[in-house]
Amino acid sequence: IDDGTTPHGWGSQEFDDEGRPTERTVLIENGVLKSYMVDRLGSLLTGYRPTGSGRRQDYTFAPTSRMRNTFIAPGATPKEKLFEGIEYGLYAADMGGGQVRPGSGEYNFGVKEGYIIRHGRIEEPVRGAMLVGKGPESIQKIVAVSDDLETGPGMCGSLSGSLPVEVGQPHLLISEIVVGGQA
Numbered sequence: 001i002d003d004g005t006t007p008h009g010w011g012s013q014e015f016d017d018e019g020r021p022t023e024r025t026v027l028i029e030n031g032v033l034k035s036y037m038v039d040r041l042g043s044l045l046t047g048y049r050p051t052g053s054g055r056r057q058d059y060t061f062a063p064t065s066r067m068r069n070t071f072i073a074p075g076a077t078p079k080e081k082l083f084e085g086i087e088y089g090l091y092a093a094d095m096g097g098g099q100v101r102p103g104s105g106e107y108n109f110g111v112k113e114g115y116i117i118r119h120g121r122i123e124e125p126v127r128g129a130m131l132v133g134k135g136p137e138s139i140q141k142i143v144a145v146s147d148d149l150e151t152g153p154g155m156c157g158s159l160s161g162s163l164p165v166e167v168g169q170p171h172l173l174i175s176e177i178v179v180g181g182q183a
Helices: 040-046 135-140
Strands: 069-071 088-101 106-118 121-126 129-134 142-145 150-158 161-169 172-174 178-181
Touching (some): 088 129, 129 135
Antiparallel strands (some): 129 178, 142 172, 150 161
């Protein structure tokens, strides 16, 4: 979900930088693509309805479709239940920086704080781990979503400058993901 109307959200505005009212845009629901973040030019090129997502750092930049307050909606699974039945895995407790290639959906994100999961229990810490994959493939591997949504302020940089945003998600259980890094 990308929501420009979240009360007190860092990426909230009443109107985007093209004068259109912001809105709550459901991007993906139950693994199905529902909508896009669309600015005026994107609407003209694609025929999709504008979503109040045209943003820019200041008047020296042209507005483009940009995130506002972007998050995964909470599910119904308590966080503690996510670990049950995991024979061996990685718990990424705190994520670091990373990047996404918009055209392909390829991503890599650093794990600032991580732990090995053995037999459903959080065990020893790990460091230097990176999560690598393709967004469309990883989304299809989500097995459960916890009920503990947390969001926080951040900045998003792109061709139209650096903008305040809010991002977040509940804990997710993903059946498999590529983990890289150094020992």
